[in-house]
Amino acid sequence: MNSLTASRTLAVVDYGSGNLRSVWQAASHAALDTEWKVVLTNDAKVIAQAQRLILPGQGAMADCMQELHASGLLETVLQAAQTVPLFGVCVGMQMLLDHSEEGDIDALGLIAGQVKRFELAGRRQADGSRYKIPQMGWNRVNRPQSHAEHPMWAGIADGSWYYFVHSYYADLADPAHCAGETEYGARFASAIARDNLFATQFHPEKSADQGIALYRNFLSWNP
Amino acid sequence: MLAKRIIPCLDVTGGRVVKGVNFVELRDAGDPVEIAARYNEQGADELTFLDITATSDGRDLILPIVEAVASQVFIPLTVGGGVRTVADVRRLLNAGADKTSFNSAAIANPDVINEASGKYGSQCIVVAIDAKRRSAEAEQVLNAQGQPVGPGWNVFSHGGRKDTGLDALQWAQEMARRGAGEILLTSMDKDGTKSGFDLALTRAVSDAVPVPVIASGGVGTLQHMADGITEGGADAVLAASIFHFGTFTVAQTKQYMAERGISVRL
Structure with a gap:
């Protein structure tokens, strides 16, 4: 590797949440044959110097927020989110919003909206089966016109299937931040974007090729 | 619309994926990563690994398999068989599992479901229920109100050897209340018969709980798989032998379902 393509770092922020390893593995897979080094880290210095960040999250939002506080990485992540491309996944996406009903807790406030x-209690799906919570499984993600050409979607067909597991969803204050929509009882924002921030309610690391493609696009995205 | 899931189930023992008929004549089925990759290419929506190892010594041998598969195949992985404690959940999640499936241990100690889901989230806690239609004799057993319990299904533990006397519907509801994120429902009457799911059982449990239900046990044809969803109301169907022995591929199953108007990921 010559000096012009010096290795760059994608840091998966390790603040103690659940699905870190699968996120790290899938992102590492996406980074094969690139100059990117994917690290799973709780080192504030490494996170502050990384050229890309992934903020994962799984389980209860209140636990995730608490762990992020306790890890001492909150300020570093907020600082980085001002400039560095940041990818929030699942609860890592929900944390970007203002507030969550789950545990009635304030979040990072980087994108206006509520979780x-x-x-869906008592409601039935089109085929007569009852709506289950969590939404667990594969569902389609459709792009609004405004984000049809977002570089994160490059090479990925509109309406592609992604893997979801969640009981809470993002209710955005500004529809312009919706980068992908999914239908489950109602249409909700399954992908959100603002400037250097991109985040998904679904799990790219569990969504086979279409998920890896998203992580690969993240490496080449230059907002 | 959320797709109905097709889940191949792989048996693991002694650190190898095996296939067999009724637990006899177990044959090595090949490299776990290759098998998982093949199912992934066919469009499997998730994979379930069932550890059929009898001894706890052999049990840890599943961890390297989960690690190897999780580093190469990027779809959800569930591990069941011998999951007993919150520490077991941690070790399996660390190895790369996305969900862990409790069975007998949840019956022996239901609190473990509260603890495990409280710590790691309902999304990674599955409760497997082995249910069998009550015999005429069992229907006469008196309930708390002094009335015969009547027709229904009882929960069996220890690989289907022990009748717990628990009612399958009530048990499924209690498990969901305690934090199970999903119910894996196996009909012992149907398992291995290739005569189709127990649709009445599947429908009853699916309507009784707010969480997703995976139907298992009895699949012999593609029609059976479709019936589990349309008649049984299941959110997912799990099958082992028809996929292992190449009777049908996952892709054929999905094609068949799609032709019948079932929402699947193609």
């Missing part, structure tokens, strides 16, 4: 619980 709300699915209200």
Whole structure:
């Protein structure tokens, strides 16, 4: 490797949440044959110097926020989010918003909106089966016109299937931040974007080729 | 619309994926990563690994398999068989599993479901229920109100050897209440018969719980798989032998379902 293509770092922020390893593995897979080094780290210095960040998250939002606080990485992540491309995954996406109904907790406030619980009790899907919570499984993600050409979607067909597991969803204050929509009882924002921030409610690391493609696009995205 | 899931189930023992008929004549089925990759290419929506190892010594041998598969195949992985404690959940998640499936241990100690889901989230806690239609004799057993319990299904533990006397519907509801994110429902009457799922059982449990239900046990044809969803109301169907022995591929199953108007990921 010559000096012009010196290795660059994608840091997966390790603040103690659940699905870190799979995120790290899938992102590493996406980075094969690139100059990117993917590290799973809780070192504030490494995170501050990384050229890309992934903020994962799984389980309860309140636990994730608490762990992020306790890890001492909160300020570093907020600082980096001002400039560096940051990819939030699942609860890592929900944390970017203002507030969550789950545990009535304030979040990072990087994208205006609320995290709300699915209200689907007693309702039935088109085929007559009852809506289950969590939404667990593969669902389609459709791009709004405004984000049809977002570089993160490059080479990925509109309406592609992604793997979801969640009971809460993002209710955005500004629809312009919606980069992907999914139908489950109602249409909700399954991907959100603003400037250097991109985030998904679904799990790219569990969404086979279409998920790896998203992580690969993240490496070449220059917002 | 959320797709209905097709889940191949792989048996693991002694650190190898095996296939066999009714646990006899186990044959090595090949490299776990290759098998997992093949199912992934066919469009499997998830994979379930069932550790059929009898001894706890052999049990840890599943960890390297989970690690190897998780580093190469990027779809959800569930591990069941011998999951007993919150520490077991941690070790399996660390190895790369996305969900862990409790069975007998949840019956012996239901609190473990509260603890495990409280610590790691409902999304990674599956409860497997082995249910069998009550015999005429079992229907006469008196409930708390002094009435015969009547027709229904009882929960069996220890690989289907022990009748717990628990009602399958009530048990499924209690497990969901305690934090199970999903129910893996196996009909012992149907398992291995290739005569189709127990649709009445599947429908009853699926309507009784707010969480997703995976139907298992009895699949012999593609029609059976479709029936599990349309008649049984299951959110997912799990099968082992029809996929292992190449009777049908996952892709054929999905094609068949799609032709019948079932939402699947193609």
